[in-house]
Amino acid sequence: MSDSTANAATQKLRFYQKGTFTVGNRxxxxxxxxxxxxxxxxxxxxxxxxxxxxxxxxxxxxxxMDVAMRVTRGNLIAVNATGCLEVFTTPYPExxxxxxxxxxxxxxxxxxxxxxxxxxxxxxxxEVRVIxxxxxxxxxDIGFGCLSxxxxxxxxxxxxxxxNEGYMNTGVQRSSATPPTARTATTPAMGPxxxxxxxxxxxxxxxxxxxxxxxxxxxxxxxLHDLERKVSKAxxxxxxxxxxxxxxxxxxxxxxxxxxxxxxxxxxECGLFPVFEAEHGAVTNSRKIRxxxxxxxxxxxQRRFAHLFKDAAGAKRLxxxxxxxxxxxxxxxxLGQEEGA
Amino acid sequence: MLKQVEGSHxxxxxxxxxxPEVICAYPITxxxxxxxxxxxMVKKGDLKNCExxxxxxxxxxxxxxxxxxxxxxxxxxxxxxxxxxxxxxxxYNAAGLGLPIVMTLGNRAIGAxxxxxxxxxxxxxxxxxxxxxxxxxxNQDSIDLHIQxxxxxxxxxxxxxxxxxxxxxxxxxxxxxxxxxxxxDAYLPPYEPVQVLDPMDPISIGAMVGPDAFTEVRFxxxxxxxxxxxxxxxxxxxxxxxxxxDTGGLLRAYRAEDAEMLVVAMGSINGTIKDAxxxxxxxxxxxxxxxxxxxxxxxxxxxxxxxxxxxxxxxxEKSFAVGMGGQLANNVDLALRNTPAAPQVHxxxxxxxxxxxxxxxxxRVFRRAIAQPWEGAHFLDLNEEIIGKELHHVxxxxxxxxxxxxxxxxxxxxxxxxxxx
Numbered sequence: 100m101s102d103s104t105a106n107a108a109t110q111k112l113r114f115y116q117k118g119t120f121t122v123g124n125r126x127x128x129x130x131x132x133x134x135x136x137x138x139x140x141x142x143x144x145x146x147x148x149x150x151x152x153x154x155x156x157x158x159x160x161x162x163x164m165d166v167a168m169r170v171t172r173g174n175l176i177a178v179n180a181t182g183c184l185e186v187f188t189t190p191y192p193e194x195x196x197x198x199x200x201x202x203x204x205x206x207x208x209x210x211x212x213x214x215x216x217x218x219x220x221x222x223x224x225x226e227v228r229v230i231x232x233x234x235x236x237x238x239x240d241i242g243f244g245c246l247s248x249x250x251x252x253x254x255x256x257x258x259x260x261x262x263n264e265g266y267m268n269t270g271v272q273r274s275s276a277t278p279p280t281a282r283t284a285t286t287p288a289m290g291p292x293x294x295x296x297x298x299x300x301x302x303x304x305x306x307x308x309x310x311x312x313x314x315x316x317x318x319x320x321x322x323l324h325d326l327e328r329k330v331s332k333a334x335x336x337x338x339x340x341x342x343x344x345x346x347x348x349x350x351x352x353x354x355x356x357x358x359x360x361x362x363x364x365x366x367x368e369c370g371l372f373p374v375f376e377a378e379h380g381a382v383t384n385s386r387k388i389r390x391x392x393x394x395x396x397x398x399x400x401q402r403r404f405a406h407l408f409k410d411a412a413g414a415k416r417l418x419x420x421x422x423x424x425x426x427x428x429x430x431x432x433x434l435g436q437e438e439g440a
Numbered sequence: 441m442l443k444q445v446e447g448s449h450x451x452x453x454x455x456x457x458x459x460p461e462v463i464c465a466y467p468i469t470x471x472x473x474x475x476x477x478x479x480x481m482v483k484k485g486d487l488k489n490c491e492x493x494x495x496x497x498x499x500x501x502x503x504x505x506x507x508x509x510x511x512x513x514x515x516x517x518x519x520x521x522x523x524x525x526x527x528x529x530x531x532y533n534a535a536g537l538g539l540p541i542v543m544t545l546g547n548r549a550i551g552a553x554x555x556x557x558x559x560x561x562x563x564x565x566x567x568x569x570x571x572x573x574x575x576x577x578x579n580q581d582s583i584d585l586h587i588q589x590x591x592x593x594x595x596x597x598x599x600x601x602x603x604x605x606x607x608x609x610x611x612x613x614x615x616x617x618x619x620x621x622x623x624x625d626a627y628l629p630p631y632e633p634v635q636v637l638d639p640m641d642p643i644s645i646g647a648m649v650g651p652d653a654f655t656e657v658r659f660x661x662x663x664x665x666x667x668x669x670x671x672x673x674x675x676x677x678x679x680x681x682x683x684x685x686d687t688g689g690l691l692r693a694y695r696a697e698d699a700e701m702l703v704v705a706m707g708s709i710n711g712t713i714k715d716a717x718x719x720x721x722x723x724x725x726x727x728x729x730x731x732x733x734x735x736x737x738x739x740x741x742x743x744x745x746x747x748x749x750x751x752x753x754x755x756x757e758k759s760f761a762v763g764m765g766g767q768l769a770n771n772v773d774l775a776l777r778n779t780p781a782a783p784q785v786h787x788x789x790x791x792x793x794x795x796x797x798x799x800x801x802x803x804r805v806f807r808r809a810i811a812q813p814w815e816g817a818h819f820l821d822l823n824e825e826i827i828g829k830e831l832h833h834v835x836x837x838x839x840x841x842x843x844x845x846x847x848x849x850x851x852x853x854x855x856x857x858x859x860x861x
Contacts, residue, residue, distance in 0.1 A: 176637045178507060179646075186648055194644035199637040201510050202646030203533050207503035210495065214462060214507025214515070215637060217491040221461040221513055227639055245503060248496035 133327060134165045141168035141197060143175075148195040149187040153356025155320045155346030155363060156184055156261040160232065162320075163259055163344065166327040167230055168198060170334040174226045176219075178212040180233030180242055181205035183268040184261065206241035208233045209249035212256040220255075228334060229255065235262040235276035239303045250310040250339045257333045257340040260303060263348035271351040275301050278371070279423070280416050281403045283351075288406040297419060304375075307341040311380035314340040319374060320347070321364035325386060329376065345372045353402025365397035370424035373431040385431045394421045441618045447579040447609045450616045451544060452477030454583035456487045457624040458542075458590045460516040461631075462508035463492045464501040468523040469556045470606035471546035475518055498523035502530035502541070509539040510645055512636040514590065517541070520606055521548035521562045528566065535570025535661065537646060538635070540593035540600075542586065543571075547707065547758075548606040549793040553844035557794020558606040559758040560707065563735070564767045570661050572600040572668055573736040574688070575706040579604075579614045584687035585733075587619065588675050590628055595671060596664050597634045603735075605708040607794070619683055627682055665737040672734050690739035692731045693746055695721060699728030701752040701806065702783075704743075704772055706732045709756060709790075709797055716802040727806060732768070743775040750783040754809050756802075756820075758791040765789075765817040786813060790820035826850045 134140050143164035150157035168175050179185045179202045188195040189202065203211045212231035219227045231249075233242055238260040249256055265283050266272040272285040279297040282288040286295040307315045313336050318326040326344060333340040347354060347362045354362055366372040369392050375385035395417060398404040407413040407420075428434055443450075452474045455463075463482070465475035479494075481487035491508075495501045498519050505515040519527065524545060534541050545563055549555040563573060572592060576582040582604045589600040604610055635645060649657055669690065676688030686692075694714055696702055703713055710731045717727050730746055732739070747753055753776075755769040764770070769787035776782040786809040791797045801821050808814075826847055834840045 174639045176511065176639065185646075189644055189647035191647045191649040191653060194647060196644050197642060199639055199642045200644045200646075201507070201637055202644075203503060203506050203537070204529055207499060207506075207530060210500040210503035211507035211510075213493065213495075213500075214464070214504035214509070214513075215511040216507075217462045217493060217504065218508040218511035218513035218515075221489055221491050222511075244497055245500050248500050251496075252493070 131324070133162070133323060134169050135162065140165045141173060143168050143177075143196065143198045144188060145195050145197050147193070149190060150183070151350050151356070153347075153349040153359040154183075154187075155348060155359050156234065156263060157187070158359070159261050159320045159326065159344045159346045160184055162323050162326055163232075163330045163342070164198065164230070166330045167228070167257070167334050170331050171226070171228045173198075174228060175199075176201070176215050176227060176229050178203070178208050178215060178229065178231040180208035180231070180237030182234040182237050184232065184234065186268055205237050207245050208237060208242055209256065209258055210245040212258070213249050213252070213254040216255045228257070230257045230259060232259040232261065234266075234268070235260060235264060236266045236274045238262075239275045239301060247306075247310070250307060250312050250341070253312060253338045255337050255339075257330075257342065259330075260341070260343045261346045262343055263346045263351060265348070265351050267348045267351040275299070276303070278420075280407060280420065282406065283403070293406045294403070304341070304343045304377075307343075308377040308380060308382065310339070312339040312341065313337070313379060315377040316341075317343045317345070317372070317374050319345040319363045319367055319372060321360050321367060322374070322386070325374065351403070353405070354400055358400055362397065362400060365392060368392045369394045369397045370428040370433055371397060371420070373427045373433055375431050382431065385433055387435055387437045388428070388433045391434070394424050441620070442615060443618055444613060444615050446473065446611060446613050447582060447604065448473030448546075448611065449477050450579050450614075450618065451582045451586060451604060451610070452481070453618055454586045455516055455544075456481050457619060457621055458516075458587060458628055459489070459514065459625075459630075461490055461513035462505065462515045463490060464495050464504040464515070464517045465492065466495050466498050466501045466519070466523065468498070468520050470548060470558075470610045471518045471520045471523070471544060473610065474544055474546070498527040499530055502527040502534060502543070505541045505543075506530060506534050506537065506539055509534075509541050509633075510537065510635070510637050512631070512633045512638070514594075514631040515539075515541045516543070518544035518546065520546040521550055521556075524562045524566060525550065528569075531566050531569045531571065534599045536657075538597045538661075540590075540597050540631070540633075542589045542593055543599065543601050544586070545601050545603045546606040546610045547603050555793040556606075558608050559792045559794065560603070561759045561792075563601065563603045564759040564761075566601070567736055567767065570598065570665075571736060572596075572598065572665070572734065573603060574600065574734055575603045575732065576605070576609060577708060577710045577731060579609055579612065580616050580685070581687050582609060583616055583618065584679065584683070584685060587624055587628060588679055588688045591675050592668065592671060594631050596668055598661075598664055603707065608708045617685070623682055627679065668734070668737050669739060669741075688733060690734045690742050691746070692733060694729040694731065696728035696730060696746060698726065700726040700750060701728070701754060701809070702747060702750050703727065703729045703754045703756060703806070704732060704768065705729070705756040706735060706768065707758070709758065712797055712799060713756065713802060716799045716806070719799065720803060720806065725806070735768070738771050738775070740775045743772065744779060747772075747776060747783055748779065749781075752786060752809055753783045754786045754788060754806060756788045756790050756797075758789075760789045760817055769817070784813065787817045788820055789817045795821065826854070
């Protein structure tokens with residue numbers, strides 16, 4: 100019996116996390132522990148960077164990269180779109196990346212990654228894998244053309260989008276991933292339709308699924324084991340892969356830094372952010388909601404939605420958002436028993 | 441080996457001889473035949489160890505080349521006109537990152553009005569992007585300059601654009617001498633990057649640089665171009681030793697020794713200019729030619745030396761900066777700055793959007809430079825009649841309509857009335 104299982108045996112009753120979706124490292128067998136629990140983790144995105152306190156993107160990127168580094172035994176190259184992640188990790192002459200890393204432009208990360216992958220093929224280094232990463236602006240808006248091109252050519256690239264629902268690096272402007280009613284610098288909370296308007300925006304995970312690529316998944320920093328499992332799975336597949344990670348942004352959302360994980364979890368549990376997997380164009384699996392909550396619970400702690408809680412008009416918009424969440428719950432079968440649970 | 445082939449095809453064969461490892465292709469006239477030719481070679485297996493990637497835009501084409509080059513592969517792409525503008529952000533980025541990508545530019549006008557024919561507006565739009573820009577006079581030049589371009593790019597770790605006049609060269613069937621693979625291999629060693637993405641030695645490329653070091657980064661970029669001023673003639677001399685042809689270099693002079701008037705030009709038009717010069721020399725007119733091969737870096741010193749002591753310099757160029765005048769003329773002026781007894785510079789804008797530049801027009805303009813010198817840019821063979829009519833119409837009617845369509849209608853009317861006569 101290893102030390103960890105001995106620990107699990109002794110701590111089983113004292114910790115709530117066992118069997119839940121949270122990290123709970125001390126309570127699970129070695130093989131299932133997070134890469135972050137290992138002293139051998141690569142720290143691909145190491146400490147000392149300039150991200151804000153409670154940054155969801157920094158957390159997501161750290162977990163995603165370290166698990167990808169483990170799966171590839173360090174044979175990994177990252178291409179980064181312009182954005183928060185690029186800026187806070189590489190203020191000249193410092194870098195937080197302990198892996199080969201290239202930043203070219205805002206809108207071309209997917210294409211640059213295609214070029215890196217092509218170079219690895221031609222140089223006969225099939226063991227070296229490529230990840231492209233960017234925020235939702237660099238992915239769903241300005242980088243969308245290059246991303247779609249990379250998908251349809253089925254290039255051997257995993258693209259990770261860290262979705263914080265807006266252009267946070269430039270000062271919180273609306274992107275096509277900004278949810279309806281959210282207040283941003285370019286969708287102020289005023290006028291007959293305060294905040295971002297209903298009926299706009301796009302779901303990039305669905306668009307990625309429509310490309311029929313080998314693997315698409317959504318993930319969240321509220322469930323880092325699931326995130327690691329998905330990145331790990333994606334790195335075991337060749338061809339174009341896409342993972343869309345929901346990452347709260349305290350600055351842009353007007354939320355407390357210590358609420359990042361809680362908000363990410365509430366986004367899943369209210370149904371606004373469905374967590375699912377798809378292979379070759381079909382959804383294969385979704386994470387079930389453990390404790391359903393109304394959207395209010397997720398929206399209320401965020402100042403960008405404050406106007407929804409002021410009057411009757413706000414209540415109507417809340418009902419509309421609840422309807423969107425309810426639709427997701429049906430469409431992605433978010434209620435019921437976890438498969439294999 | 442001597443052969444008679446289309447310019448695009450001979451250029452494609454030359455690229456293949458350089459053993460590119462990643463080629464990104466997006467179609468745009470008149471460059472398309474080059475990447476088509478390369479695609480065929482890769483598919484047939486004639487060009488081995490090469491990834492040919494069909495991308496969704498020129499922006500992606502150069503971005504794929506950026507990734508490939510940063511990961512240590514010899515990368516190539518080709519474009520023209522609107523395509524170059526669409527990739528503009530990546531053009532600057534490739535230069536700023538110091539990536540030795542080689543790109544063919546099948547020179548073509550920029551719209552609106554949309555125009556697929558040749559001029560140099562596209563190359564001029566990126567003249568300050570940090571790429572070396574070499575201009576081919578013939579399809580033989582195109583072959584030779586591409587081979588030298590890879591050598592230059594990889595020695596300096598900076599990108600090179602080889603400018604080949606659209607249609608006039610790309611679609612012309614000419615006799616060329618295709619180098620042997622063994623000679624090209626001996627001239628162009630495998631790509632040894634100065635910076636590379638490698639898990640064995642992880643580095644970050646493309647970090648943000650603030651005011652504390654940005655000027656120095658830019659200065660070093662400029663410094664590398666000044667190094668190119670020395671390397672370009674050096675590599676051209678080495679090329680001549682191995683291949684026996686005097687191609688490349690910064691500039692080339694033709695019948696210039698004793699000439700009182702020197703013409704300065706770039707690209708395929710030099711052939712016509714040489715013919716005009718031969719004819720005028722026969723008439724006792726003291727005239728010669730300086731062909732600019734390297735527009736970036738601009739050979740300021742060499743040009744000053746060759747222009748010194750002449751009476752007249754006529755700059756013929758297929759591009760101009762709206763509101764200012766010819767860019768090449770402006771650069772020539774700069775080369776003559778603070779020169780005692782500098783020659784008089786005459787700027788001629790010609791051949792825009794594919795208009796033919798005839799020997800007769802050249803004769804007239806060279807003589808006119810002495811007899812009736814002009815200020816600013818002279819537009820060769822400008823149809824002043826329809827311009828007058830259009831300006832009159834615009835003054836009279838506020839909602840006067842789109843300029844391009846109005847001019848076409850007037851040309852049509854003029855043609856019909858001529859036919860009726």
